[in-house]
Amino acid sequence: MEGRAIDDAVASPLGARGAQGSKLDAPVAIEARGLEKAFRIPTHRVDSFKERLVKPLAAREYRELRALDGISFEIHQGEFFGIVGRNGSGKSTLLKLLASIYRADAGTIRMAGRLAPFIELGVGFNVELSARENVVLNGVMMGLTPQETRDRLDAVIEFAELGEFIDLKLKNYSSGMLVRLAFSLMMEVDADILLIDEVLAVGDAAFQQKCADAFRAMKEAGKTIVLVTHEMTTVEEYCHRAMLIDGGEIQHVGDPAEVGRRYLQLNFERGSEDAVHADPTGGSSESASVRLLDGWIERLDGSRVETIEHGEAFRLRVELEAKEDAEGLDVGFILANADGVGVFQFGLPVGEDTGQRAVAAGQRVELEVELENPLAAGRYFLHCGINRAFGGGIALYVHNAMDFLVFGGPKATGVVSVPHRARATIGDGSAS
């Protein structure tokens, strides 16, 4: 196990060297060798002495869940390094190992410099204490001395725009204020290495913009930054290199665009696999009768994108392959936002305009849907369902077949902004 892991480590960064040479000459900031981590999940959790007395052996039955299986990599100083993977791939476990929150079962981690982990914004905050006390406490938690923290207190409060609320207990803060405080603390802690887990996913558009600026600034200051995320747009925009993890193993290390491509591919493969099991009428569990080959969002000029500005119409493209003959196929989509709320549903019968509806096994189907974009800024998911026409049942259902990001637009409450004409007039009543 150990031997193979080290082979991986040697192989992977070398593979990436061609793609991104600039940072790889810098000294190593983080070095991981053969990391392994397994969680023991008791089949029956015993959580009292009483139960332990009644069933002395119950606690000893475990199911082992291997979260990381021999991970080795190197991150160089000044690198912005992305770690991507699906839910349960082991990426968060890896981050927690790097952050000294979990201990590895095997392998070593070596680091140069002071590290500040941001697994979740504002997690160390005590709502019973004031902002001032929390900043000092959290600053020390992240490795500053109390004096250094007090020196930076003003800067933190200023960046967070919370001047007059410095002595207010955090329980009286709004969630927006808390996020601002946490984020500005992160900026001011000024560690050599930053570990960041999905913190970009918080806040409104204006705050996201502030985050983006801050990240750019940190990158320019030559900080080593490790970002764990599933947002490929972020990775491709900021990262020098990225690493794709799946099933607790490294799938690829190198150019972010390449990692992004493989990640999407992985999502598709898995999406189709999951669909087989979700299909109640699928018959043989070997395969669904339709396969989703690819799907993406593009601008009307044909350029493939993952983010689209509010108001800009876009096109949804999907490629399918029939694996069995079918009398006809009806394709439907549900567009849902990040909270899982279905925004709207649309669909189309395949081949209706030409009148030829039957699809033979092996034939490909290409779909194009043009959509207006009244969507509020945020992340959206497309669930794709395909029915056999004429009551033939479900051929395929893929949850989260695609996702994309909408940015910009009016800062307002709501899921969509519906085009509208408004009028407000003052009647001729009294004073004028």
Place this chain on the structure above:
Amino acid sequence: MNTISTPPPVGPLREVHGPSSLGGGRRRFFDLLWLMSVTEFKRAYFGTVFGYLWSLVRPLMLFGVLLFVFTQVFRIGHGLQYYPVLLLLGIVLFQFFQEATQNSVTSVAAQEGVVRKTQFPRLVIPLATVLTALFNLVLNLVVVFAFIFAWGVDPTWTWLLFPFVLAVLFVLAATVGMMLSVLYIRFRDVAIIWTVFAQMLFYATPILYPLGPEGLNKPSIEHLLMINPLAVIFEQVRVWMLEPNAPTAAEAAGGAVHLLPALAIFVAVCCFGVWTFNREAPRIAEDL
């Protein structure tokens, strides 16, 4: 997009060992410990107008009730000039032990967010709890000393030993607290069990009933009591602080050799507390 910049110079690669009870540097450990206990203490006593008063009311009320019951109803301690002061000092000291250990039980579990999401020397959490209780004790002792002087107790050189006794009591409370805080993560009924056990300890410690010819006057029971390390500590406090003529712990046990079981228990509890905490510390984040 990928601008080349000179990274700031940082130190050499150092191995990261994962979470532990002390990890992250000694300096940071003590900074955190101090900050956490001070902020918690301030929150409890200066956040509300009557904060400090309330902290005094509890031991004083208990003292008043017990003093009435035991001097008027059961008529204990009549031959003892300093019984009320002894009672008050005992109650305040025991309250420290009880508060420290009781609060330690849930301390780590209550800081779940911090433990699961940040790099944090785990030992800081129960130790800060015990330290906060110690600050309380110091405040309460101000009142106790006022009583001691009001009762006309003469200071003796043995008073200098009092900080030593407090240190021993602190070590015991801290190690028991460490043990309880990690046990609680596995077994949630530890909280209930400890409440009952602490109550038992209170009666197994000579607080209500002074030992010796003028007090309990039952040598066989007194021998037995001296197995309890708390009983040894409290009896020595009595001798050193208030009544030089009262039986020392060794006399009450029937010879210095008979103090060995208490010493053995004390050492065993300390070692076991430190050992369990160190063993569990790396896994706390996973088990919560």
